[in-house]
Amino acid sequence: DARVTQTPRHKVTEMGQEVTMRCQPILGHNTVFWYRQTMMQGLELLAYFRNRAPLDDSGMPKDRFSAEMPDATLATLKIQPSEPRDSAVYFCASGLVRTRRGEQFFGPGTRLTVL
Amino acid sequence: SQKIEQNSEALNIQEGKTATLTCNYTNYSPAYLQWYRQDPGRGPVFLLLIRENEKEKRKERLKVTFDTTLKQSLFHITASQPADSATYLCALGNSGNTPLVFGKGTRLSVIA
Numbered sequence A: 001d002a003r004v005t006q007t008p009r010h011k012v013t014e015m016g017q018e019v020t021m022r023c024q025p026i027l028g029h030n031t032v033f034w035y036r037q038t039m040m041q042g043l044e045l046l047a048y049f050r051n052r053a054p055l056d057d058s059g060m061p062k063d064r065f066s067a068e069m070p071d072a073t074l075a076t077l078k079i080q081p082s083e084p085r086d087s088a089v090y091f092c093a094s095g096l097v098r099t100r101r102g103e104q105f106f107g108p109g110t111r112l113t114v115l
Numbered sequence B: 001s002q003k004i005e006q007n008s009e010a011l012n013i014q015e016g017k018t019a020t021l022t023c024n025y026t027n028y029s030p031a032y033l034q035w036y037r038q039d040p041g042r043g044p045v046f047l048l049l050i051r052e053n054e055k056e057k058r059k060e061r062l063k064v065t066f067d068t069t070l071k072q073s074l075f076h077i078t079a080s081q082p083a084d085s086a087t088y089l090c091a092l093g094n095s096g097n098t099p100l101v102f103g104k105g106t107r108l109s110v111i112a
Helices: none
Strands: A005-007 A010-013 A019-024 A030-036 A042-050 A053-054 A065-071 A074-079 A088-095 A111-114 B005-006 B010-014 B019-026 B032-038 B046-053 B058-061 B062-067 B072-077 B086-093 B106-111
Touching: A005 A088, A010 A019, A010 A053, A019 A088, A030 B032, A030 B058, A042 A065, A042 A074, A074 A088, A074 B062, B005 B032, B005 B086, B032 B062, B046 B058, B046 B062, B046 B072, B072 B086
Parallel strands: A010 A111, B010 B106
Antiparallel strands: A005 A019, A019 A074, A030 A042, A030 A088, A042 A053, A065 A074, A088 A111, B005 B019, B019 B072, B032 B046, B032 B086, B058 B062, B062 B072, B086 B106
16 A cells, blocks of 8 residues: 655654654655645645756745655655744655556655644 | 635534525636545545536435526535435536635534
8 A cells, every 4th residue: 555654644843953854755655745734824835846856936935945865665854943833744745747547645644733 | 817716614404404505706717626535534536527518417415506697506405314414515626636725614403
């Protein structure tokens, strides 16, 4: 049963600390997305990759967020330094551009709390 | 700017009734619209996709309509069950696996 995995599932940290979230997309998927979900804003796109190349990261605060895909099985989202307003659930999703449905498969999310 | 509105934050209905959720959008011309289900503590799960040239799509007890003139999609769950209780998100897209724009969701509670 192929699924997207994310680690850690929960993270509590103090303001100013570095946070790294990891995602393993479904094997064979060529598109990876990072979303952030809050009660106020809902699901917002932060960045996405196709074939490991970054296509759009305009949703990220560039001064503190960075997203990378070191290889096809790993995507990372890093926040440095973290701030309380970064508290949210961060989702990774993957998809395959050739599918007609264009569906995205979401991971379970990382719940981040910055104190 | 693009805006997606889902009719209400929460909807309560009696078991066995039909639940109808609304998704309206402005300043957007999507090629397709998707509906996702999200349970507490989990990521969204894809349910249905409907394209701009389709009026209606069905899958088991689910039915989706798409009116590009009204800029609206309706999502129906017939013979609703308590297990259908979840948050339902609509999302708009332009081509295969480009970023989706999501609504904030409607939390559906089906009461036995």
